[in-house]
Amino acid sequence: xxxxxxxxxxxxxVFLVISAFILNTALPNALSGVTNAIENGIKxxxxxxxxxxxxxVGKTTATGAKQDKVVTDGAGVGGFEGFTGG
Numbered sequence: 204x205x206x207x208x209x210x211x212x213x214x215x216x217v218f219l220v221i222s223a224f225i226l227n228t229a230l231p232n233a234l235s236g237v238t239n240a241i242e243n244g245i246k247x248x249x250x251x252x253x254x255x256x257x258x259x260v261g262k263t264t265a266t267g268a269k270q271d272k273v274v275t276d277g278a279g280v281g282g283f284e285g286f287t288g289g
Contacts, residue, residue, distance in 0.1 A: 235258065
């Protein structure tokens with residue numbers, strides 16, 4: 204019984220590795236798209252930022268990190284300072 208379970212598990216793992224290799228060779232953008240969709244799903248569902256393939260999609264971007272910054276200087280808008288008219 205145990206031998207049968209391990210045989211099935213090993214067969215499934217080998218099939219997945221071979222399938223991933225073929226998919227990566229034939230359609231490299233499809234594999235990265237699927238990986239990015241998984242990363243975004245994990246982030247949306249749990250809030251955990253994971254980046255499996257290292258392309259930065261699953262991480263907070265620089266603009267996302269700046270959203271938490273408290274603005275104390277009017278966000279860089281000078282308004283009418285130095286306005287001389289005319």
